[in-house]
Amino acid sequence: MGESVSLKDIAKMCNVSVSTVSKAMNDRADVSSAKKEEIRKVAKEMNYVPNYMASALKNQYTRNIGVILSEETGQGLMHEHFARILNSFKDTVEERGYVITFLNSSNSPNRFSYMKQCQYMKFDGVFIVCADYHQEEVRELLASNIPVVVIDHTLKRHVNIASNQYGDMRRLLQFVFDRGHRKIAYMHGKNSEVTRDRLLACKDFMNEHHLEMPKEYMYTCPYRDAERASALTKAMLALPDRPTCILYSDDLTAIGGLTVMQEMGIRVPEDISIAGYDGINIAGIVRPRLTTIRQDTVSMGIQAGNKLINRIEFPGIGLEGEKVIVDGMVEPGESVGVIGR
Amino acid sequence: MGESVSLKDIAKMCNVSVSTVSKAMNDRADVSSAKKEEIRKVAKEMNYVPNYMASALKNQYTRNIGVILSEETGQGLMHEHFARILNSFKDTVEERGYVITFLNSSNSPNRFSYMKQCQYMKFDGVFIVCADYHQEEVRELLASNIPVVVIDHTLKRHVNIASNQYGDMRRLLQFVFDRGHRKIAYMHGKNSEVTRDRLLACKDFMNEHHLEMPKEYMYTCPYRDAERASALTKAMLALPDRPTCILYSDDLTAIGGLTVMQEMGIRVPEDISIAGYDGINIAGIVRPRLTTIRQDTVSMGIQAGNKLINRIEFPGIGLEGEKVIVDGMVEPGESVGVIGR
DNA sequence: ACAACTCAAGAAAACGATTTAGTAAATGCA
DNA sequence: TGCATTTACTAAATCGTTTTCTTGAGTTGT
Numbered sequence: 001m002g003e004s005v006s007l008k009d010i011a012k013m014c015n016v017s018v019s020t021v022s023k024a025m026n027d028r029a030d031v032s033s034a035k036k037e038e039i040r041k042v043a044k045e046m047n048y049v050p051n052y053m054a055s056a057l058k059n060q061y062t063r064n065i066g067v068i069l070s071e072e073t074g075q076g077l078m079h080e081h082f083a084r085i086l087n088s089f090k091d092t093v094e095e096r097g098y099v100i101t102f103l104n105s106s107n108s109p110n111r112f113s114y115m116k117q118c119q120y121m122k123f124d125g126v127f128i129v130c131a132d133y134h135q136e137e138v139r140e141l142l143a144s145n146i147p148v149v150v151i152d153h154t155l156k157r158h159v160n161i162a163s164n165q166y167g168d169m170r171r172l173l174q175f176v177f178d179r180g181h182r183k184i185a186y187m188h189g190k191n192s193e194v195t196r197d198r199l200l201a202c203k204d205f206m207n208e209h210h211l212e213m214p215k216e217y218m219y220t221c222p223y224r225d226a227e228r229a230s231a232l233t234k235a236m237l238a239l240p241d242r243p244t245c246i247l248y249s250d251d252l253t254a255i256g257g258l259t260v261m262q263e264m265g266i267r268v269p270e271d272i273s274i275a276g277y278d279g280i281n282i283a284g285i286v287r288p289r290l291t292t293i294r295q296d297t298v299s300m301g302i303q304a305g306n307k308l309i310n311r312i313e314f315p316g317i318g319l320e321g322e323k324v325i326v327d328g329m330v331e332p333g334e335s336v337g338v339i340g341r
Numbered sequence: 342m343g344e345s346v347s348l349k350d351i352a353k354m355c356n357v358s359v360s361t362v363s364k365a366m367n368d369r370a371d372v373s374s375a376k377k378e379e380i381r382k383v384a385k386e387m388n389y390v391p392n393y394m395a396s397a398l399k400n401q402y403t404r405n406i407g408v409i410l411s412e413e414t415g416q417g418l419m420h421e422h423f424a425r426i427l428n429s430f431k432d433t434v435e436e437r438g439y440v441i442t443f444l445n446s447s448n449s450p451n452r453f454s455y456m457k458q459c460q461y462m463k464f465d466g467v468f469i470v471c472a473d474y475h476q477e478e479v480r481e482l483l484a485s486n487i488p489v490v491v492i493d494h495t496l497k498r499h500v501n502i503a504s505n506q507y508g509d510m511r512r513l514l515q516f517v518f519d520r521g522h523r524k525i526a527y528m529h530g531k532n533s534e535v536t537r538d539r540l541l542a543c544k545d546f547m548n549e550h551h552l553e554m555p556k557e558y559m560y561t562c563p564y565r566d567a568e569r570a571s572a573l574t575k576a577m578l579a580l581p582d583r584p585t586c587i588l589y590s591d592d593l594t595a596i597g598g599l600t601v602m603q604e605m606g607i608r609v610p611e612d613i614s615i616a617g618y619d620g621i622n623i624a625g626i627v628r629p630r631l632t633t634i635r636q637d638t639v640s641m642g643i644q645a646g647n648k649l650i651n652r653i654e655f656p657g658i659g660l661e662g663e664k665v666i667v668d669g670m671v672e673p674g675e676s677v678g679v680i681g682r
Numbered sequence: 683a684c685a686a687c688t689c690a691a692g693a694a695a696a697c698g699a700t701t702t703a704g705t706a707a708a709t710g711c712a
Numbered sequence: 713t714g715c716a717t718t719t720a721c722t723a724a725a726t727c728g729t730t731t732t733c734t735t736g737a738g739t740t741g742t
Contacts, residue, residue, distance in 0.1 A: 004460055006698055017722045022700060030720060049453070049460040053398040054698035057727050062394070064442070077428045078622070083418040090418075094449040099462070101405070101442040108435040112390070119345055119390040121440070226626045252626065259628040281419070282623050285567045285593065287600040347728055358692045363730060371690060395728035398697050 005046045013042050025050070056122060063098050065308065066123040068114065068131050068138075070105040073224070080280040081250075081297065082129045085151060088301020089127060096309050100127070113137040115144050124312045125149070127304060145319075147311040149304045152194050159311065159322045161304045165197035168293045168328040172275060173205045175291070175330045176245050180339030181273060185217035185243035187232060187253065195249070217243055226256030233257040237266065244273060244339055251276035251283040251292055258286065258335070269337030279331050288334035295328040346387045354383050366391070397463065404439045406649065407464035409455065409472050409479075411446040414565070421621040422591075422638065423470045426492060429642020430468060437650050439465070454478040456485050465653045466490070468645060486660075488652040490645045493535050500652065500663045502645045506538035509634045509669040513616060514546045516632070516671045517586050521680030522614060526558035526577060526584035528570060528594065536590070558584055567597030574598040578607065585614060585680055592617035592624040592633055599627065599676070610678030620672050629675035636669040 007025075011018045016035065023031045024039040025048075031039075056062045069076050069086065077083055090100055101121065104111045112120055114137045125147040131138050133153055142148060142155060149159040176184060186202055189195045206213050216239055219232045229248060233256070236246065248254035254276030261268055268274055268288055276283055279294030303324050348366070352359045357376065364372045365380040372380075397403045410417055410427065418424055431441055442462065445452045453461055455478045466488040472479050474494055483489060483496060490500040517525060527543055530536045547554050557580055560573045570589060574597070577587065589595035595617030602609055609615055609629055617624055620635030644665050 007700095008698075018699085019701080019723080020721060022698095023721095026700085032720060035720080049457045051398070051463075051698050052461050053394045053403070053463060054727090055700075057392070057394040057398055057698080057729090058700050059727090077418060077424040077431075078421060080419060080421070083424055087418045090443060091448055094445045094452075097449060099442055099445065101440055102431060104435045104440065107432055108438060111435075116390045120393045122392075122394060252622070255623070255626050259626060262628050281593070282596070285596050285600060286627065287603050349728075359729085360693080360731080361691060363728095364691090367730080369731095373690060376690080392728050395697090396730075398699090399728080399730050400697090 004051070005048050006051065007048075010039065010043050010046060010048060013046065014039050061124050061312075062122045064121065064123055065093055065098050065100050066103045066118055066121065066126045067100050067129065068103050068105065068126065069129040070131050072132065073222075075224070076105075079130075079224070081278050081295065082151075084280075084297035085301045085304070086127075086129055088298045089129075089305045090301075092302045092305030093309060096305070098124070098309065114141040115146075118144070118146055125308045127308060128153075147308060147315075149308040149311075151300065151304065154193065154321070154323060156321045157319055159304075159307045159324065161300050161307070161324050161326060163295050163300065164325050164327045165194050166201045167325075168295075169198040169201035170205050171328075171330050172247065172277075172291075172293055173202065175332070176247070176273070176275065176336055177205075177209065179273075179336055181245040181336075182211060182339075183217070183241070183243045183245070184211075184213060185219075185236060185246045186213065187219045187221045187229060187236075187246060187248050187257070189223045189249035190220060198249075221249060221253055223250055224252045226252050226259075229253035229256035230260040233260045234264075237261070237264065237272075242272070245336060246272065246274050248274065248276050250278050251280050251290055254290055254292070254335075255282065255286055258290075268335050273336040275333075275336055279328070283331070283333070290331075291333035291336040292331045293328045294331040296326050300326050345392070346389050347392065348389075351380065351384050351387060351389060354387065355380050402465050402653075403463045405462065405464055406434055406439050406441050407444045407459055407462065407467045408441050408470065409444050409446065409467065410470040411472050413473065414563075416565070417446075420471075420565070422619050422636065423492075425621075425638035426642045426645070427468075427470055429639045430470075430646045431642075433643045433646030434650060437646070439650065441468070455482040456487075459485070459487050466649045468649060469494075488649060488656075490649040490652075492641065492645065495534065495662070495664060497662045498660055500645075500648045500665065502641050502648070502665050502667060504636050504641065505666045505668045506535050507542045508666075509636075510539040510542035511546050512669075512671050513588065513618075513632075513634055514543065516673070517588070517614070517616065517677055518546075518550065520614070520677055522586040522677075523552060523680075524558070524582070524584045524586070525552075525554060526560075526587045527554065528560045528562045528573060528577075528587060528589050528598070530564040530590035531561060539590075562590060562594055564590055565593045567593050567600075570594035570597035571601040574601045575605075578602070578605065578613075583613070586677060587613065587615050589615065589617050591619050592621050592631055595631055595633070595676075596623065596627055599631075610676050614677040616674075616677055620669070624672070624674070631672075632674035632677040633672045634669045635672040637667050641667050 007018045007021045011021045020031055021039055024036045069082060071079060093100060103114055103117050118126060128148060128150040149161060152162050154160050188199055202213060221229050221232050246257060248257055254274055257274055258268055266272055276290045276292035279292050283290040283292045348359050348362045352362045361372055362380055365377045410423060412420060434441060444455055444458050459467060469489060469491040483499065490502060492502050493504060495501050529540055543554060562570050562573050587598060589598055595615055598615055599609060602613065607613055617631045617633035620633045624631040624633045
């Protein structure tokens with residue numbers, strides 16, 4: 001622990017100055033190659049490891065990226081969709097020599113605001129997987145000039161890696177439409193940018209096909225709340241004029257709906273069709289396999305990582321807002337049947 | 342960014358020396374309370390944020406904990422059980438003023454070994470959620486004198502937060518036994534400490550109840566591989582003398598088994614009973630609700646966090662191995678039926 | 683009134699790296 | 713040979729804290 005070797009120790013061993021050792025390690029021009037080799041050899045023998053704090057103090061960068069993953073429901077890392085994106089992001093930035101550290105979201109006595117935490121730890125950039133954009137400290141962070149990349153939220157000055165909510169939702173509707181469904185219900189999530197885009201897609205699609213989605217086919221259900229989805233599904237099934245297909249806001253609520261149907265002896269997809277959204281692991285495990293939108297979380301993480309690092313390493317390239325749209329794809333599954341067969 | 346205010350700036354503003362400012366901020370005795378107040382007021386007005394690098398360089402500690410979450414299957418953060426533990430751990434250490442940073446597990450060009458990463462970043466301690474204990478660099482890290490806490494792996498010199506595999510497995514067997522099951526199959530995971538403990542529990546329980554678990558009731562299935570579990574379940578259902586209850590190594594494989602049964606028209610739990618392990622979210626969503634062992638991931642994370650910080654802050658208290666056993670509990674669910682009813 | 687203290691502040695060294703400025707020796711060129 | 717340039721290295725300042733050692737003023741005790 002304490003006995004770590006520093007440049008000074010190597011300098012002493014090699015009978016050279018500390019600056020020469022530093023230059024040798026950083027492969028600077030003004031050290032002869034003979035000395036460079038010798039110094040590096042000794043450094044390796046002495047098991048030299050540079051001191052992050054010292055170089056970060058001296059340099060302008062830390063190669064450390066702060067991560068915010070803060071959710072109303074407090075699921076945080078247990079949210080598979082976000083966990084997937086973060087995992088891919090982590091791999092991407094690690095490959096480019098960066099490291100990630102979580103920002104304190106809530107607990108901890110007299111914690112700093114997000115922005116102060118960034119100043120304190122000198123993060124080179126911040127990746128917001130999920131946050132409450134109404135929060136004052138989030139706005140403060142976004143107003144500062146630290147590079148930020150976020151998921152699924154449009155910003156004036158930062159990068160938004162956005163899944164193609166509008167397009168994906170349309171594709172899903174088309175898939176369902178193509179199988180003959182006309183009475184389509186949508187159990188959408190609570191109000192947010194994501195929800196609004198999907199609802200818009202829904203409205204546009206319906207209009208274009210001269211269909212209507214009556215109010216009683218549109219329930220609001222909190223994202224990932226399977227219990228609530230079960231209850232709402234039951235209510236919807238009790239309608240005098242049942243939909244032939246129910247779309248859910250995510251896979252967990254869809255499974256919540258599925259279970260209630262199975263309990264009631266309603267067969268999926270023979271009696272009614274359903275579809276989820278996201279394409280998390282479990283969607284392919286349940287039977288019938290869920291029809292869903294498989295979001296390309298790997299691509300989202302990779303793009304988020306690369307965009308952020310580019311903004312860090314080439315500042316000035318662009319501080320204006322940028323929206324990278326990542327398409328998802330319909331995962332056919334087995335939970336949407338063909339009408340009239 | 343660059344325009345951050347330092348102690349020097351405050352000193353200038355207050356017409357005092359830097360050391361006085363530092364002492365005032367750290368509430369040292371040898372500054373008059375009048376000056377302290379004045380300095381703190383100015384510091385607040387100037388939006389002073391301490392420089393983590395500078396203080397970490399000077400101090401011995403960083404209040405940063407390294408996290409290793411490296412799995413054969415590469416699921417990493419997508420592994421809900423581990424994600425739950427990590428989430429609880431994160432909350433715990435944040436409450437005590439610490440921050441967590443992921444260690445580079447694999448990618449990244451010329452990455453340091455785990456131990457060198459620790460020396461480089463000067464982590465105060467390391468939390469190993471999951472790692473390959475055969476790896477040389479893991480052994481090297483464990484041999485060093487940095488405080489380490491791990492999950493479900495016994496070590497001579499470190500803290501092991503262990504779910505009570507043996508006891509939990511026995512409880513599950515007892516639950517199944519109490520419902521009349523005698524022909525119990527176990528689709529256990531691949532060889533590991535966890536698997537061995539559960540198998541031992543199985544063997545002991547069977548012996549004590551003068552039962553036997555024949556070889557054809559014991560299949561090996563990789564953890565969380567639902568596809569594989571489906572296939573193996575099919576094979577097991579084809580046995581001339583079927584078990585009345587199949588235990589799986591985790592909830593995902595159990596659901597894999599469940600789906601194959603539903604496809605074959607075999608009713609759970611009327612025709613056959615099943616049970617999972619872990620108690621992840623989905624276990625309570627599928628129908629029938631899965632009978633499973635609900636692991637206390639919250640407690641595991643809390644204990645891991647507190648034990649680690651205690652070892653960090655009070656070194657010398659004990660460097661010997663320690664095993665903290667955390668009990669899980671049987672989640673009755675609906676997937677185990679009563680025999681002879 | 684004078685030694686012995688306490689109190690409140692400052693100066694300076696240290697942590698470990700990087701970088702700028704400086705210097706001595708070696709080389710180039712006429 | 714003499715002057716300019718290059719080469720290879722060192723000394724010292726710097727990043728922003730923390731801490732130890734001084735110091736001078738004020739207080740106490742006899």
